[in-house]
Amino acid sequence: MIGIDWFLALSALLFCIGIVGVLIRKNAIVIFMCVELMLNAVNLSLVSFSSHYGNIDGQILVFFSLAIAAAEAVVGLAIIIAIFRNNLSVDISNINLLRW
Amino acid sequence: MITYSFIFLAVLAVASALMMVISKNTVNSALFLVFNMMSLAGLFLLLQAQFLAVIQILVYAGAIMVLFLFVIMLLNVDEEQSLFNKLRLKYFVAFLLGVSVFAQILYSIGSFSDTLPMISSKMAEVGTVEAVGDVLYTKYLLPFHIIAMLLTAAMNGALMIAQHKVRTEDNK
Numbered sequence: 670m671i672g673i674d675w676f677l678a679l680s681a682l683l684f685c686i687g688i689v690g691v692l693i694r695k696n697a698i699v700i701f702m703c704v705e706l707m708l709n710a711v712n713l714s715l716v717s718f719s720s721h722y723g724n725i726d727g728q729i730l731v732f733f734s735l736a737i738a739a740a741e742a743v744v745g746l747a748i749i750i751a752i753f754r755n756n757l758s759v760d761i762s763n764i765n766l767l768r769w
Numbered sequence: 770m771i772t773y774s775f776i777f778l779a780v781l782a783v784a785s786a787l788m789m790v791i792s793k794n795t796v797n798s799a800l801f802l803v804f805n806m807m808s809l810a811g812l813f814l815l816l817q818a819q820f821l822a823v824i825q826i827l828v829y830a831g832a833i834m835v836l837f838l839f840v841i842m843l844l845n846v847d848e849e850q851s852l853f854n855k856l857r858l859k860y861f862v863a864f865l866l867g868v869s870v871f872a873q874i875l876y877s878i879g880s881f882s883d884t885l886p887m888i889s890s891k892m893a894e895v896g897t898v899e900a901v902g903d904v905l906y907t908k909y910l911l912p913f914h915i916i917a918m919l920l921t922a923a924m925n926g927a928l929m930i931a932q933h934k935v936r937t938e939d940n941k
Contacts, residue, residue: 671771676812679812681878683782683805685874686786686787689864689866690789692859693863699790699795701837703790705829705833706789709805716816720895725900726904729905731818732824735828737919738829739832743836744926744927744930746931747927759844759846
């Protein structure tokens with residue numbers, strides 16, 4: 670039988686892959702997908718704690734975080750579309766309007 | 770049996786996440802992310818969270834990824850050049866940072882791993898739709914309604930941000 674620590678380690682690994690992806694990619698959409706990956710990794714650890722303690726609150730929290738992720742994806746993609754319309758690119762090194 | 774399916778799903782999840790990060794075509798990245806969501810749904814099933822497994826596929830792999838693919842096709846992004854054409858210091862530093870964060874998390878898990886719970890005997894009855902719905906509509910009723918309002922607000926906000934301003938002659 671596999672213990673909870675394996676689930677936690679897998680969740681940590683996915684989270685770190687997400688971090689590296691956010692740091693090395695330049696395409697704004699892919700960066701956004703890496704953020705979704707990190708959200709999912711945290712969801713996995715919440716669900717594993719919830720199942721192992723036999724307490725349902727963790728799964729409710731995952732349900733709410735799914736809804737937040739949907740809202741965030743919608744607004745973020747709308748912002749990306751607006752940036753693309755002004756800039757004709759989603760490369761984040763071209764988006765430097767607020768950089769000094 | 771559970772151990773083997775865990776190993777299979779974990780390898781699938783990690784491999785698809787890595788492929789998502791390093792593939793240079795954005796559509797391929799999105800499809801690998803769908804793959805990753807599917808394997809995470811399988812892991813949720815292993816943890817007896819049936820409701821969340823179904824929701825994960827419906828909301829993430831269904832709705833959100835369709836949105837992502839729609840935007841990718843709409844923007845017609847050209848392919849970036851491959852990540853490993855030239856080795857940059859940036860990649861090395863990012864990799865080092867990722868490894869150090871991973872090591873820190875593993876170290877902190879290892880320090881309290883003997884206080885972690887074993888598999889709960891109630892595990893099978895926790896994740897069913899009845900159990901989730903029972904708590905969701907009694908104890909968490911107010912957050913549930915707030916989430917509903919938040920989704921409406923996010924939809925309106927996205928429409929406001931993404932709409933194209935049509936300049937006609939008379940309202941110029």
